[in-house]
Amino acid sequence: MSEYVSLTSPPPSAPAALEQTQRQPENPAAVSTRASTEQLVSIQTDRPEQPARAARVVVARSFTDFTPQVTFDIKKCDLHRLEEGPPLRAELTREQGLQYYHTMQTVRRMELKADQLYKQKIIRGFCHLYDGQEACAAGIEAAINLSDHLITAYRAHGFTYTRGVSVKEILAELTGRKGGVAKGKGGSMHMYAPHFYGGNGIVGAQVPVGAGIALACSYQGNNQLCVTLYGDGAANQGQIFETFNMAALWKLPCIFICENNKYGMGTAVERAAASTDYYKRGDFIPGLRVDGMDVLCVREATRFAAEHCRAGKGPIVMELQTYRYHGHSMSDPGVSYRTREEIQEVRSKSDPISMLKERMLANNMASAEEFKEIDIAIRKEVEEAAQFATLDPEPPLDELCDHIFHNEPPLEVRGTNPWSKLKSVS
Amino acid sequence: RRFHGSGSAAVQVTVRDALNQAMDEELERDERVFLMGEEVAQYDGAYKVSRGLWKKYGDKRIIDTPISEVTKPGVCFMTFNFSMQAIDQVINSAAKTYYMSAGQQPVPIVFRGPNGASAGVAAQHSQCFAAWYAHCPGLKVVSPWNSEDARGLLKSAIRDDNPVVFLENELMYGVSFEMTEESQSKDFTIPIGEAKVERQGSHVTLVSHSRYVGHCLDAAAVLAKEGIECEVINLRTIRPMDVESIEASVMKTNHLVTVEGGWPQFGVGAEICARVMEGPAFNYLDAPVTRVTGVDIPMPYAKTLEEHSLPQVKDIIFSVKKTLNI
Numbered sequence: 001m002s003e004y005v006s007l008t009s010p011p012p013s014a015p016a017a018l019e020q021t022q023r024q025p026e027n028p029a030a031v032s033t034r035a036s037t038e039q040l041v042s043i044q045t046d047r048p049e050q051p052a053r054a055a056r057v058v059v060a061r062s063f064t065d066f067t068p069q070v071t072f073d074i075k076k077c078d079l080h081r082l083e084e085g086p087p088l089r090a091e092l093t094r095e096q097g098l099q100y101y102h103t104m105q106t107v108r109r110m111e112l113k114a115d116q117l118y119k120q121k122i123i124r125g126f127c128h129l130y131d132g133q134e135a136c137a138a139g140i141e142a143a144i145n146l147s148d149h150l151i152t153a154y155r156a157h158g159f160t161y162t163r164g165v166s167v168k169e170i171l172a173e174l175t176g177r178k179g180g181v182a183k184g185k186g187g188s189m190h191m192y193a194p195h196f197y198g199g200n201g202i203v204g205a206q207v208p209v210g211a212g213i214a215l216a217c218s219y220q221g222n223n224q225l226c227v228t229l230y231g232d233g234a235a236n237q238g239q240i241f242e243t244f245n246m247a248a249l250w251k252l253p254c255i256f257i258c259e260n261n262k263y264g265m266g267t268a269v270e271r272a273a274a275s276t277d278y279y280k281r282g283d284f285i286p287g288l289r290v291d292g293m294d295v296l297c298v299r300e301a302t303r304f305a306a307e308h309c310r311a312g313k314g315p316i317v318m319e320l321q322t323y324r325y326h327g328h329s330m331s332d333p334g335v336s337y338r339t340r341e342e343i344q345e346v347r348s349k350s351d352p353i354s355m356l357k358e359r360m361l362a363n364n365m366a367s368a369e370e371f372k373e374i375d376i377a378i379r380k381e382v383e384e385a386a387q388f389a390t391l392d393p394e395p396p397l398d399e400l401c402d403h404i405f406h407n408e409p410p411l412e413v414r415g416t417n418p419w420s421k422l423k424s425v426s
Numbered sequence: 427r428r429f430h431g432s433g434s435a436a437v438q439v440t441v442r443d444a445l446n447q448a449m450d451e452e453l454e455r456d457e458r459v460f461l462m463g464e465e466v467a468q469y470d471g472a473y474k475v476s477r478g479l480w481k482k483y484g485d486k487r488i489i490d491t492p493i494s495e496v497t498k499p500g501v502c503f504m505t506f507n508f509s510m511q512a513i514d515q516v517i518n519s520a521a522k523t524y525y526m527s528a529g530q531q532p533v534p535i536v537f538r539g540p541n542g543a544s545a546g547v548a549a550q551h552s553q554c555f556a557a558w559y560a561h562c563p564g565l566k567v568v569s570p571w572n573s574e575d576a577r578g579l580l581k582s583a584i585r586d587d588n589p590v591v592f593l594e595n596e597l598m599y600g601v602s603f604e605m606t607e608e609s610q611s612k613d614f615t616i617p618i619g620e621a622k623v624e625r626q627g628s629h630v631t632l633v634s635h636s637r638y639v640g641h642c643l644d645a646a647a648v649l650a651k652e653g654i655e656c657e658v659i660n661l662r663t664i665r666p667m668d669v670e671s672i673e674a675s676v677m678k679t680n681h682l683v684t685v686e687g688g689w690p691q692f693g694v695g696a697e698i699c700a701r702v703m704e705g706p707a708f709n710y711l712d713a714p715v716t717r718v719t720g721v722d723i724p725m726p727y728a729k730t731l732e733e734h735s736l737p738q739v740k741d742i743i744f745s746v747k748k749t750l751n752i
Contacts, residue, residue: 183528186526192527245492402529405566407587
């Protein structure tokens with residue numbers, strides 16, 4: 001049995017939800033080479049005492065059943081000051097698809113777990129959740145290298161994960177424990193990793209810093225670039241425009257990405273911005289508007305942008321049109337300025353994880369069971385991480401004053417009263 | 427112009443040139459050091475502190491930034507008044523980052539520029555930011571007085587792996603001081619966090635920083651004729667403050683007068699008072715600490731008004747005598 005039989009026909013198109021440009025059988029898998037359950041069960045005559053169950057199908061199936069690679073049509077990007085944009089078709093291998101799925105689903109489950117922990121008051125303070133926007137983080141990371149740099153604002157848990165920090169260290173940071181990625185001293189908005197500069201609490205302040213990182217890349221001549229993210233709310237800030245000016249002037253290798261999730265806190269974009277064409281707001285900087293719910297669109301656009309920067313053409317702006325299911329933060333139910341129907345509609349029609357999964361299933365790139373197994377494994381990982389985050393002790397009091405200065409001999413820090421003299425170690 | 431001798435034979439160097447030399451040497455010493463700011467390159471610096479550096483090091487190392495008060499990830503503020511617009515970056519992106527990241531992300535940067543009152547630049551260009559910056563953990567705040575201070579402290583600041591706010595003084599740029607041979611060597615650095623006793627005395631301690639150290643020395647010269655010997659301490663660093671040097675002096679003289687150009691409330695002098703009260707020197711005070719400060723008003727423009735808004739030598743003399751109950 002070989003899958004090559006079904007591949008003699010031209011590549012299948014994407015599921016019905018997206019535009020069809022080719023007439024293809026709706027579900028090529030319907031005429032696939034997969035044997036039916038009954039057929040498989042009947043082959044296994046060596047174990048007559050075992051009842052015929054659907055589970056057997058998994059055991060008997062080999063990976064050569066699946067389509068190794070499919071080319072999908074993706075939405076065209078709106079362009080600003082660009083003659084041409086990213087390609088209109090994206091290649092997806094089975095491995096990539098499963099990896100993107102795994103990444104997005106992990107971020108999703110991690111954020112939902114954070115929601116739960118927050119409601120149990122195990123996480124305190126600010127908590128800005130990323131669920132709904134997973135395709136942005138996953139797609140961007142798929143197009144850059146770990147040696148490139150990335151900086152974002154406070155809705156940062158997803159990027160913290162894609163930049164290499166484990167779910168365990170993220171959740172433990174949210175719960176303020178010593179096993180957290182910043183030893184419990186940073187919290188939700190201040191997580192860091194090599195080539196990942198947080199996590200920044202002051203709206204827009206990360207953008208000039210991102211350009212500075214790009215300046216360092218250009219100064220060091222290392223062919224790296226910096227992805228600098230901000231939201232639709234921050235997009236109206238003065239410092240963003242100061243940054244655009246310098247980045248363009250000095251041709252910095254900086255990809256400015258506006259994650260437009262339609263609301264700056266509770267203010268819809270139409271009420272906040274005289275121009276909601278965020279991809280054009282860079283004026284003299286070329287821009288792209290991208291479907292941020294499609295991980296392949298995000299990846300292709302980021303690849304295009306990365307090539308632009310690395311070719312020395314200077315900065316570029318990308319607007320990712322995306323959506324957040326949660327409110328601005330955990331203290332915002334998120335329904336006083338938008339309708340539940342709107343949220344539900346996005347969930348059912350444009351969920352990034354569902355879209356990828358449906359695409360892969362429709363094209364026989366993986367099985368439903370495989371996805372289920374991935375889900376189960378992720379659930380387990382997140383559960384264990386949450387356990388750790390709940391049980392790990394808080395950072396010890398004698399480390400309260402540490403990390404004030406780098407490369408310094410220990411210094412004395414005044415405590416809450418004159419007799420309290422605390423020690424600070426680098 | 428004035429000059430003050432400070433030891434074995436040497437050259438007269440202005441504060442401006444001392445800063446310039448320090449930067450030149452540090453740029454040469456470490457490839458990773460660069461200077462950016464408004465007019466630092468082709469204009470040779472608004473106050474000519476960075477003169478010649480662009481010619482020598484070029485576009486890559488000396489960068490002119492457009493007028494952009496917030497986005498100065500680099501080094502030079504044309505005056506620290508403009509730094510108020512960038513202050514979020516100095517505090518939230520620079521000072522706090524090493525702590526928030528639990529040691530993962532150090533920020534080796536120097537923010538330098540003229541601080542405090544100049545001459546006739548009026549209210550929005552005359553504020554002293556020593557107290558504002560020194561309030562924040564994670565920053566070092568340095569305030570040189572003479573050329574030796576400028577050179578040694580700037581070198582230390584540049585070599586430091588932490589964010590340093592380097593408060594210069596525009597009126598001091600053109601003032602020459604004698605510099606010893608030792609202080610002109612390429613590796614001459616002054617440790618951050620150590621004050622210097624500029625003049626020994628036994629009757630009263632005068633503590634000051636930046637330009638007013640000079641005023642204190644002038645007051646001391648006048649008072650010496652009346653038999654009052656002042657010990658003058660040049661703080662050099664505002665944060666971390668060298669309280670031990672102040673205490674050691676007070677335990678000897680029993681009287682303390684602080685002198686600064688900034689406003690009185692919540693200022694450098696206020697901090698010194700609080701620290702002295704909390705330490706061993708309190709029991710040695712024969713009188714409460716006296717603070718000599720700028721007048722608690724925005725800076726006026728007219729010359730006479732401006733002069734009377736800042737501590738003058740006669741104010742210091744008056745305050746010393748009151749403190750000594752003379």
